[in-house]
Amino acid sequence: MKPILTIQHLTKNYHDKKSEMTAIQDISLDVKENEFLAIVGPSGCGKSTLLSILAGLDTASKGKITFGKENLKIGYMLQKDSLFPWRTILENCYLGLEINHNLNDVTKKRVIDLLTTYGLGDFMDKYPDSLSGGMRQRVALIRTLAIDPDILLLDEAFSALDYCTRLALSDDVYQIIKKEGKTAIMVTHDLGEAISMADRIIVLSKRPSKIKTEYVIEMKDKSTPINNRKCPEFSIYYDKIWRDLDVHL
């Protein structure tokens, strides 16, 4: 099958007055449709940079990005939920549709259905400040899903939450993404999160970052992220990737 996203020899340099710095060096990567890909790597290695290039917010210095589909839509989810406090939950979820001039009865209904299905039906007319962190992040996901993206980019999307909420939410998000049939690329610091959610993990090296290793995550009893954490393979992957990351204090 043709990959939905192909990255070839991607390089990104940053310039400032004093120096030139290579954040990403020659990364090549294929992502299949419906795949859940996780990217881990040391702090500051260029993970966020990679995602923002994919989202079209930044430009690559060298290399090529090709999408396996015309007019492919990308949804981007960040660590902060960035909900607009002056908009209700529903209005927040309409934001992307408004900007794409695609807000009509059909898409409105889709958003309302999404909110209802994922437990936010009662909060549609509330303002973000009356919601908990986990709920807000769920709204942020639905706001991203509202434009019906083909690929979802998640940049540390859960790291602002407390541990329990984070586990529960990653389970939810995983199921939402799978059920809606989305392709996802997730950047995270949390190895457990990566191993329990992803089909494949890319480990990046220190800056200038290249692909160091790649793991296809296979578990005999693979189910939801929380259950996956109990699989025997989980800790094996954990040890391997931990060694790859080569963390020195």
Add this chain to the structure above:
Amino acid sequence: MSTYSEEHLVFLKKAKRRKRLIILTQILIIVVFLAIWQLLASFKLINTFTFSSPWDVVQTTIQLAKTNQLWNHIWVTVYETLISFLLAGGIGLIIATILWWVPFLAKVFDPYLTILNSLPKVALGPLIIIWVGASVNSIIFMALMISVFITIINIYNGFISIDSDYIKLLRSFHASKKEIFLKLILPGNRTNIINSLKINISMSLIGVIMGELLVSKQGLGYLIMYGSQVFNINLVITAVVILGIVSYLMYYVINWIEKKSS
């Protein structure tokens, strides 16, 4: 209907009592102040020729009202202030928008704005009179000079202090600059813009009075100037008191509009 608990009722009662106490104390302060002033004047402990007295102020106000000058002077000052306020608000919003839109211009004009804002505008008084002429226009111009730069700077600073993650989010939806402005920058700056307008109205009033002191034939500033020239301290103090009330009312109206529109 209301099913408040006993405890909550007690809480409400306390809050109400506290509020009443504050207002009562505020009234008390002004009454005591006026009483002491009046007593000092009545017993000739202060010279009413230089310090006036509450009673004299009331008399002067009635006099002014009778000859129909009072409302005229108040109206002139309020009118000039409003014109300056509206001009400064409009110009401030437009220029702040342009600066936000074209960061190059913001960088270029940054030092000039700082200089223009911190320059004591009274220094320009004589020049303004020569350039614009000894008229209402030069008073409004003076007030505008005082209020417009601070308005531009405040609104612009609010515009650029919007969290960059919000902008990132909109850009990920391929929002245009216009959409970012209309959907994020403007609504996200509601409080900031209202606060700038509050400062603007105070600044405009300061500018108008300053202008009236320099050159005018009408207005509360004129009354103060005229009163001091003919050594009519009653008139000066009356004008100052009325000015205090007018400025409080203006502020109050903006607060009211703020509450209404939220």
